[in-house]
Amino acid sequence: MHSLIKTTLLTILLSSTLLTQGCTSSPSGQSNNISSSIMNNLVIAEPLSINFKSEIAIARLSEVINRAKIADEQRAQLFYDRGVLYDSVGLRSLARFDFSHALQLKPDLIDAYNFLGIHYTQLQEFAQAYEKFDSALDLAPDHEYAYLNRGIALYYGSRPELASLDFQAFHQKQQDDPYRLLWLYLTEYEIDPLAAKYSLKQRAQLVDDRIWAKQVIHLYLGDISQGQFVKNLTNDVQSNKELTERLCEAYFYLGKYNQTLGQRGSAANFFKLALSTNVYEFVEHRYAKLELDLMRTKTAINTQP
Structure with a gap:
């Protein structure tokens, strides 16, 4: 694919100030940067441009x-x-302004509550996010994605036990969806890593092996290495749009995976790569920026005298 840019350019980018913020040293003294073996297989795609029809x-x-x-x-x-x-x-x-206006005119507009909850989560205004999702679920108790989004808000609001309840409800609606399974795993990992991995392995049996996101599950279970995961990212990709969307997801979940390894520098780099795709509508793009904000806040707190 002519739109793929292999590692020469990306190596330069990753070694520059663009992607080095947040890189620290591990307790063993080793750098947390992405390993050279993974670097040699990283790909990027042309970021998605704004659709003129939307404008x-x-x-x-x-x-x-x-x-x-x-x-x-x-x-x-x-x-x-x-x-x-x-x-x-x-x-x-501008979106938040319009959703608020819509609710002023029509207070029972369920999806406007859901969107505002998402935006408040991204702003780390968790109390307001919970309130919006609760309003959506009061109006529509079966609103699947309000459970997902409230679960995400609770996860980032450091309330994993409550988050897991929402993710379980969301997962039960479609048990063969790998993304529902991954978010449930991420929050259960915060509670009990060993139990979370065991549950992931059991639940993953329902996920079709032909779905590319099954590879993320294999990575989290330790069935494949990060290098193998990255090397397979372009398999069966038919267009730059499809590649860009896949990379947005893949690099976000690689960021989360590296967090579990304590590799904060690599995690930050992967979140930035997810953001570089401009796939604004994807959950992974929305929360890659929040991940970086939270990492910077934690770093600032840890470096205070």
Whole structure:
């Protein structure tokens, strides 16, 4: 694929100041940087560009919102729709403004609560995030993704026991979904690493081996090395878009994996690589930035005199 850029350029990037922030030394004195064997197989893809159709849609919705005389319920839906578009192109503050406006006009707009909860989680305003997800679930108790997103908020809010309950509810809705399984594993790992790995192995039997994300599970179980995982990332990829989306996911989960190894520098680098894909709508992109923010905060606290 002509869009793939192999390691010469990436090696330069990873050795520059762009990707070195947060790199520290491990207790053994060894560097936490990504090993050279993995570096030799890293790939990057052309970051996703903003879809011009989204830009046109935003412009048209803005014109209708500003000029049309319509009922509050219709206007609320337009604010919500424009907020979704803003969110999809990474304009989070504008999206949050529109979701809030939509709820002012239509207080029972369930998905607006869900989106606002996501945004408050990214801002580390966890109390407000919980409130928004609770509101969504009060209105729609079967809203699957409100359970996922509240679970993520509880996970990042250092409440893993409660988070695991939401992830279990989300996982039960589709037990062969590897992503539901991975988030459940991540939060259970915070409670009991050995039990989490055992449960992951048992639950993973329901996941189809043909789904690429099964490779993440194999990595977490120790069935394959990081080098093997990275080497297989381009298998069966048909387009740059597909590659970019896969790398967004893969590098996020590699970041989480390196955190469990205590390799903070490598974890930070992988989160930055996930962010570089510009796949704004993916859960992994949303929380790669939060991961970096939390790591920097922890580093700052640990370095205080």
